[in-house]
Amino acid sequence: MTPDYRNPRLSPGERTADLLPRLSLEEKVGLMFHTVIESGADGSLVETTGALSKSPTSTVVLDKRMNHFNVHGLGSPRDAARWANALQALAARTEHGIPVTISTDPRHAFTENAGASFAARGFSQWPEPLGLAALDDADILEHARIARAEYLAVGIRMALHPQVDLASDARWGRQFQTFGADAERTTRAMLTYLRGFQGDELGPTSVACVTKHFPGAGPQQGGEDAHFPYGREQAYRGGRFAEHLAPFAAAIAAGTAGMMPYYGMPVGLELDGEQVEEVGFAFNRRIVTRLLRESLGFDGIVVTDWELIHDNVAQGQVLPAKAWGVEHLSPAERMVKVLDAGCDQFGGEECTDLLLDLVRTGRVGEERIDRSAFRLLELKFRLGLFDDPFVDEDAAAELVGCAAHREAGFRVQAASVTVLTDDGLLPLASAPDRRVYVEGIAAEAARAWGTVVARPEDADVAVVRLPAPYDPRDDLLFESLFHQGSLNYRPGLLARLASLARVTRLIVDANLERPAILTPLVEIADTLVGTCGVSDEALVAALSGRVAPRGRLPFEIPRSMTAVEDSPEDVPNGTVDPLFPAGHRLAVSAR
Template sequence: MSPKTRTRRAATALSALAVGAVAITATGGASGPQRPADILQDMTLEEKVGQLFVTYAYGRTADTAHPKNQEEFGVDTPAQVVQKYHLGGIIHFTWTDSLHDPVQIAELSNGLQEAAVDSGAGVPLLISTDQEQGQVTRIGEPATQFPGNMALGAGRSPEDAERAAAITGQELRAMGLNLDFAPSGDVNVNPSNPVIGVRSFSSDPALAAQLTAAQVRGYEDSAGPGETVSGSVKHFPGHGDTNQDSHTSLPVIEHDRQQWEQLDAPPFREAIGAGTDAVMSAHIVVPKLDDSGEPSTLSPNVLTGMLRDELGFQGVIITDSLQMEGVRQEHPDAEIPVLALKAGADLLLMPKDLQTAIDGVIGAVRSGELSEQRIDESVQRVLALKAARGVLDDPFVDVSRVDQVVGSQEHRDAAQAITDRTTTLLRNDGVLPLQPPARMFVTGAGDEATAALAERIGARGPQTSALDTGLQPTPEQIAQAVEQAQQHDVTVVLTNAAWNEDNAAQRDLVRALQETGKPVVAVAVRDPYDAAHVDVPAWIATYSDKPVAMESLAKVLFGETTPVGKLPVPVPDPNRPGTDAYPFGHGLGW
């Protein structure tokens, strides 16, 4: 079925919904006769509850039969999952076989929207993913790639942050996605944070707030309603000061009220001021702010008291994944979505067992634990968001335009220029810039990163070879790297979270390469904290291992550009607690 045919079919099915829909604001008001309340009145309780859930389905087309759908949802295809549960939204991952190439994604989006429009209440879907860029990137090339938040923090440019989000959002919308779970507004004040790190713009709350608000504007205000996506700032009330991962445990953050106001709240305040459509909750406990003992996702004090009442947020609150251990430790799966709704959440993301979760909510309404009015409040917010983004008006995309938008030369050029302004030179004892040597060796963590850098160095003349030694190189791999380094004039070694004790062998690799007597340039392609752990004459931070960052790195290595990035976090000295090896704002040039 062609996009035009789908659009005509959708227009017929949505005639009762879309009259005046584009005039509906994010707060639920309308200048025309149709409001979310008008849509709501024709929905059954089951259809209303379905609108509050966002989950995944398996398959590269809406009509692809996949055994995992039958196993988890009792139906065969993604379209049947949407129709069976009256879903409000779908989230895509690579592991659900949903993300292959831009045209396929667009066709899948249209098929899913057709399923939603042709069933139940006929309300189109929120189609989402986590396209934060950098470390968390669900859709790879040919979609335009950026180095991620901490790199943008090093660049210090709100204009660049906004442009990066605008390009990301417009490409997502061209593929039929209309909700991006980004940006991360977490302020990464804990260098040992295993789950945020480079996903954060900075350890400085003012800089993080400035860039968070810029990205909200980029996602939501850079084009018309049918060309932008909803941003979803995460993870409220702030996941930046923990050394635990809420995917596998329940972190406790001991910030008191003053610390929260100064450190964690500013990015969320600024994002709300910029008009963010959605905020995602964190599965963390904040005992000095909330004495309930519940993770924030299930806490009325946090979601209603702090986010709604104190910060004045009136948009959609979405939970982080309800499959994560941080929210599942104290309650059965049927109760978790009920508690989240009672706390103030509107959208319930990825419950462990969708049928159990839906039955739990419906049962709570029928027993009186939840009022249907409470359900209606959240459904109206969800419908208002869909209307504000033009999803109710026209949920379909023109597949023939996808390749004109996604990964366009204009977007790729902008991404490269932005990335060029983020590379940070931390140390340079007369090593850089390089005069192109005859032979260069690239080694360290990351098959794709080492290959991409070697390719870009080779394009500049030197004979170049690459060896990926992984996150935890073995003694045999280190010996192999040393042998190859001795046969080359210069070695560039990439480190990835070498500060982590689990990856300490990366430090052994760097030291062994240094002992060859050949010039060595070390590059932290994730957290810049690595630079304090090994004494090397030249250290660079790229905050990303994406090819776009490796091109920027090559330019710096050979002096084609002057590094202008400044550290957005301090790099602590592991041998002198309380002191920094490289302070916030540090960055060399030439």
């Protein structure tokens, strides 16, 4: 007789209620771990320890009974689909055949950072979320729907995004994945994004979203990131906790499938007259259970950010466990505190034996395991994974990164260009007799403007693309990938740009993954634009007028580093006398 959990006519809740009592403790515990996995050559399963994965694939699936994985490296769309099918076939060999939920950080833009995002490669390529935030909601919806279709095609059923933290401190190194600094704009963008990925309700054609990082990761003390020990604190000197919380409350009302608390620990935070414990948010019962679960009514999945229990060692570097405020606790004690806080899943961990021991020794009750296991199983049923977890490899090869999707991404990239100043140079339409000098742009793309020359002295105009300024760091794992520290351009670079401007007209494109200090560039450049995830070809299309640049700043541009340092970390767009206010855009007329 077919068990009820295999009956698609029953509700997800009914099917879950039938399956859960059938599971062994090992199977239930396996549900509560969500770690990194990597695909092999030609879509094969990796049976060695990977660059970041800790165990062979068969070990985590068959021995540890795990079935939630955050995929990092992927091959071509066909290989990605083949790998997903092989992983599901492996999971089908387990006692109850619990299918795998494959998740991913964003992988449709430009930034390659194994701790946060991946460049598009075989997927269609779009602006970073900051670039999307510079545009209309219709552009965000188009992106989300196409990204959803491409994820579904290769078997990815969970998005570890959107990131709706308010970019309230200009120095913070993770704001390129946010929708900017304004709570209302962030909320509108997030609601559109969720609708594009999940649909009107979660179902077999949805990609479940994990909204992050509850209750808002933007107020990092000194603008440092909580991935690292020196950035563990979050500060609320401006008293704006509620403003940072607002987009998450809206996400709950809109039906987000999951929530992810950030690493940061609040310092000096009071809620309803009560001092909040100064421990990382995922360890914090006042935040996860009392605020998220009870006050806001969220009953979806809460997955911690990665590696709260153990140190992460990879590629010859270490990153200490992000156990901020509870560094003195043992791994077992940290695990108990995460469970007591109300989280369902341990991100980046695969220490199932540790949790099994806690249950068998009575330190964690099996009923506590059942509460989280129920939520995790029910989502799999809602997504239709128990009914058909496999994908069509031919369809994936045809759909993912297809010409129509690439063209849509290109058009949105170009549209996201934000014109800040212009002294009559735009639009820079094609002119065969124009001589153009470029830096940071492929000559092939620049030829659309005219003839590319080798010396600025020979040029009618120079166009320079500048990377974002930051202080290079490379002591801890992933640290070199996070652009942190000063927002000032180096004096030598500014002097060289000034020398260019003395011999020719100058257009400068500033990468705005963070709000760089553009004050000296306004004095140097004839035209200044900002971008966040735009290819050379898309920039040329925007500046030439082939695609109208209509981006608006998703945050203000501070006038100086002093203004940034003097502004409370939790106050969005709060610097004194900003150079450009949030929302600034200079309209360019077609010629």
